Structures are given as C-alpha cells and as structure tokens.
Amino acid sequence: MRWINVKRITKTVKKLFIEANTVLSEDIVSALKTAWSLEESASGKHVLEKIIKNAGIACRHKMPICQDTGLAVLFVEIGQDVHIVGGDLRQAIEEGVRQAYADGFLRKSVCDPLTRKNTGDNTPAIIHIDIVEGDHLKIIAMPKGGGSENVSAAKMLTPAVGIDGIKKFVLETVDRAGANPCPPIMVGIGIGGSLEQACILAKKALLRPVGLPNYKDERLAQMENDLYQSINKSGIGPGGLGGRITTLAVNVEMMPCHIASLPVAVNIQCHVARHKELTI
Amino acid sequence: MATQRQIHTPLTAEVIASLKAGDMILLSGEVYTARDVAHRRMYEALIKGEKLPIDLQGTVIFYAAPTHTPTGKVIGSIGPTTSYRMDAFTPKLIENGLKGMIGKGNRSPEVVAAIKEYGAVYFGAIGGIAALTAQCVTRMELVAYDDLGPEAIRKLTVMELPVIVINDTAGHDLYAEEQKKWRIIA
Numbered sequence: 001m002r003w004i005n006v007k008r009i010t011k012t013v014k015k016l017f018i019e020a021n022t023v024l025s026e027d028i029v030s031a032l033k034t035a036w037s038l039e040e041s042a043s044g045k046h047v048l049e050k051i052i053k054n055a056g057i058a059c060r061h062k063m064p065i066c067q068d069t070g071l072a073v074l075f076v077e078i079g080q081d082v083h084i085v086g087g088d089l090r091q092a093i094e095e096g097v098r099q100a101y102a103d104g105f106l107r108k109s110v111c112d113p114l115t116r117k118n119t120g121d122n123t124p125a126i127i128h129i130d131i132v133e134g135d136h137l138k139i140i141a142m143p144k145g146g147g148s149e150n151v152s153a154a155k156m157l158t159p160a161v162g163i164d165g166i167k168k169f170v171l172e173t174v175d176r177a178g179a180n181p182c183p184p185i186m187v188g189i190g191i192g193g194s195l196e197q198a199c200i201l202a203k204k205a206l207l208r209p210v211g212l213p214n215y216k217d218e219r220l221a222q223m224e225n226d227l228y229q230s231i232n233k234s235g236i237g238p239g240g241l242g243g244r245i246t247t248l249a250v251n252v253e254m255m256p257c258h259i260a261s262l263p264v265a266v267n268i269q270c271h272v273a274r275h276k277e278l279t280i
Numbered sequence: 281m282a283t284q285r286q287i288h289t290p291l292t293a294e295v296i297a298s299l300k301a302g303d304m305i306l307l308s309g310e311v312y313t314a315r316d317v318a319h320r321r322m323y324e325a326l327i328k329g330e331k332l333p334i335d336l337q338g339t340v341i342f343y344a345a346p347t348h349t350p351t352g353k354v355i356g357s358i359g360p361t362t363s364y365r366m367d368a369f370t371p372k373l374i375e376n377g378l379k380g381m382i383g384k385g386n387r388s389p390e391v392v393a394a395i396k397e398y399g400a401v402y403f404g405a406i407g408g409i410a411a412l413t414a415q416c417v418t419r420m421e422l423v424a425y426d427d428l429g430p431e432a433i434r435k436l437t438v439m440e441l442p443v444i445v446i447n448d449t450a451g452h453d454l455y456a457e458e459q460k461k462w463r464i465i466a
Binding site for chain 1: 345349406455
C-alpha cells in the first residue's frame with residue numbers, strides 16, 4: 001500500500017495543464033514538419049509554416065498555443081495499491097484545473113449549457129478514472145478545444161456494413177468538418193463497446209503518439225493507414241485552404257461489442273493536439 | 281504565396297468591391313471581438329429596435345475570445361473561432377452595416393447571400409496560431425457585455441493582421457473552390 005497526498009495531485013494537474021497548453025509535443029511538431037515537406041499546395045505550406053512558427057513562439061514566451069485552452073479532460077489511472085489521503089480526489093483534480101487556468105492565464109471556456117453563463121474557473125473537469133494494477137498514479141491532462149469537438153460524431157452502425165461502413169462514416173465526418181476543426185487534424189476512432197465506451201475509446205486513441213500504428217491489432221493498423229490515405233485525398237488541406245495534408249494521423253482503438261451493434265465514434269482533434277502526462 | 285495587400289478599417293464600399301476570394305490581406309485598424317452570446321444579444325437588440333453597444337457601420341468583427349491577459353501584456357493569445365455558430369445572427373448584422381467578419385470555416389448560404397446583397401466580406405484567419413496572431417494586436421479595450429468574460433466585446437487595434445478573403449461580393453467561396461481543386465476522391 002502506497003499513500004499519495006491529494007496536494008501532490010493538485011500540483012501535478014496544475015503543472016500538466018499549463019504545460020500542455022504552452023508546449024506542443026515533439027511528435028506533433030515533427031509530424032507538422034513532415035506535413036510541410038509533403039504538402040504540394042502553396043497555401044497549405046504557408047499555413048503549416050505559421051503553425052510551426054507559432055508553436056515556437058508559444059513555447060519560448062510561455063503563451064497558450066491556441067486561445068481555446070480547452071475543456072479540461074483527464075484520464076487518471078490509479079493503482080489498486082494506492083491509498084489517496086488528505087482529501088477528496090476529484091476535488092483535488094478540480095483545484096489543479098482551477099489553479100492552472102487562473103495562474104497560467106488560460107481561457108476559462110466552460111459554461112452552463114442553457115444560460116451560457118461561464119463557470120469562471122474552467123471547472124468542472126471531465127475526469128475518467130481507471131483502477132489498474134500496481135501502486136502508481138498516472139495523470140493525463142488533455143485540454144480539448146471546442147471547434148474540433150463540435151465536428152466529432154458517434155453512430156450506432158448496423159453490423160452488416162462492416163469495415164467499409166466504418167470507413168464511410170469516418171470519411172463523411174471528416175468531409176463534413178471541412179475547414180472548421182483547424183486542419184491538419186488528428187482522427188481518433190473508437191470501435192465497439194457501448195455508445196459511451198466507443199466515445200471514450202476514440203478520445204483515448206488521440207493520446208497515442210502520431211506515427212505509432214496500433215501494434216496490438218494488424219487489422220486496425222491497416223484501417224489506420226487506409227483512412228490516412230483516403231482523408232488526405234479529400235483536398236481539405238491545411239487551414240481548409242486546399243491541399244494534400246488534411247490529417248496528420250488516424251488512430252483506431254477497438255473492443256468487443258454487443259452481437260446486435262457496431263458502435264463507432266470519431267473524435268476529431270485540431271493540429272494543436274495537446275496532452276501531457278505524469279506518473280506519481 | 282500571392283502578394284499581401286494592406287487595408288484599413290473601417291471598410292469602405294470601394295475597398296470591399298475590390299476584394300476577391302483568395303486575396304491575402306494585412307488588416308490594420310480597429311476590429312471588435314464578438315462571438316456566440318454577444319451575437320445573440322446584438323441580434324435580439326436589433327429585433328427590439330434597441331441601440332447596440334458598438335457602431336456596426338463599416339465595422340469588422342473578429343470571432344474571437346482571447347486568453348487572459350498576463351500582467352504587463354496587451355493581450356493573451358488570440359485567434360479565430362469557428363464561424364458557422366454566428367450564421368443565424370449574421371445576416372441581420374450585415375443588414376445593419378457590418379462590413380467584415382474574421383473567423384474560420386464555412387458560412388451558411390444565408391450569410392453568403394447577405395455578403396453579396398449588402399456588400400460585405402468574410403475573411404479567414406488561420407486557427408490555432410494564437411501566440412503569433414497576438415503579436416498583431418497593439419491595443420485592447422473592453423467595450424461591452426463584460427459579464428461574458430472572455431466572450432465580451434472588446435475593441436482591438438490590430439497592425440497588419442494576416443487574413444485571406446474567403447467569401448467576396450461576387451459570390452466566390454475560397455474554401456469550396458480550393459478544396460475541390462485538390463480533391464482526388466469522388
């Protein structure tokens with residue numbers, strides 16, 4: 001049994017959200033540079049240059065990469081041999097979010113769905129907790145922007161449509177999104193489970209680094225590659241101004257589902273694909 | 281890239297008529313930030329015949345809400361939000377004098393029609409480059425709806441803000457035309 005104080009959790013959450021919002025991960029920067037070399041359209045190249053330049057400025061000046069510093073999404077893995085002490089876990093996480101968005105000068109982007117009144121501190125956070133083996137506690141902070149989340153979609157497909165039906169739904173979703181989600185995008189796809197599980201899988205798929213295929217299942221690695229090729233034939237291009245590079249990566253996660261169902265979720269992520277993690 | 285043309289706000293009818301989809305613009309002068317709720321409020325005020333907190337004549341609205349301003353800085357990070365959410369309110373604003381909009385993503389047929397009919401322009405700005413875009417803002421002033429926090433209406437003085445003409449008065453749509461050009465699949 002290992003004891004972890006909630007104060008440490010608050011501090012970690014705060015640090016991760018500030019860092020995620022100001023420092024773009026190396027895999028994304030590298031994917032953007034590759035995209036620049038592959039892009040044939042002049043305006044596409046221009047957009048990619050600006051995106052790469054912006055990441056450098058944000059990092060150097062400790063400024064948010066994007067003004068939409070997101071809804072605070074967290075994935076927390078708690079080892080079953082961990083005992084959390086000193087307070088309530090969820091409250092500790094919310095406090096970390098509150099402090100990150102206040103002290104990091106991040107934008108508070110959370111509101112009441114009906115009155116649209118801002119909650120003022122970017123809480124509540126969206127917290128997914130998993131109990132796992134071991135005595136560690138892993139926190140993944142993922143600020144999620146509204147523009148790309150708005151064009152995401154989930155659908156309960158008929159099993160008869162198979163792989164082709166899944167691909168069709170993904171391509172329709174990306175096409176409909178067009179310039180709106182700030183392409184080049186990342187596409188997280190969740191297949192199977194239940195309605196909500198497919199959505200969680202899709203979001204988790206976005207956490208896998210760009211360029212790493214799904215090594216657990218060859219069928220999915222193939223699907224990722226096929227979709228990557230097809231999406232980049234859509235013509236949407238960087239900034240939606242036309243070009244070859246519409247997506248930087250397609251990541252698929254899957255789990256078994258009901259014999260009657262084929263749930264599929266497509267979570268679109270803008271080029272500011274932010275997530276940072278730390279294991280305590 | 282094509283050469284960039286310098287233009288200033290407020291936008292005159294002559295300048296608007298000369299703008300073509302695809303023109304790269306460096307915009308300078310005053311623009312106002314307004315997005316979702318601010319649009320609803322202005323729309324409702326116009327319906328009721330009430331006075332707006334800003335003068336729409338020749339005005340450019342930037343669909344944006346910046347991050348919190350750090351001490352000693354003019355502004356935090358700022359960039360365009362997706363424009364379609366303002367579509368329901370936009371034709372009414374254009375009818376009442378709004379001349380320019382800066383955002384990202386497609387507009388509705390109603391907005392495109394209003395742009396043509398009343399002589400206005402929709403500029404696209406690159407999304408997700410908000411640290412870079414902030415460098416074009418030299419002054420920021422809170423103007424109205426301060427209860428909306430980041431979504432309040434602010435007057436920004438911008439210097440050479442890079443934007444591109446998406447929808448012009450001739451009815452062109454740069455996103456649709458360019459994407460079609462690069463599309464390989466049916």
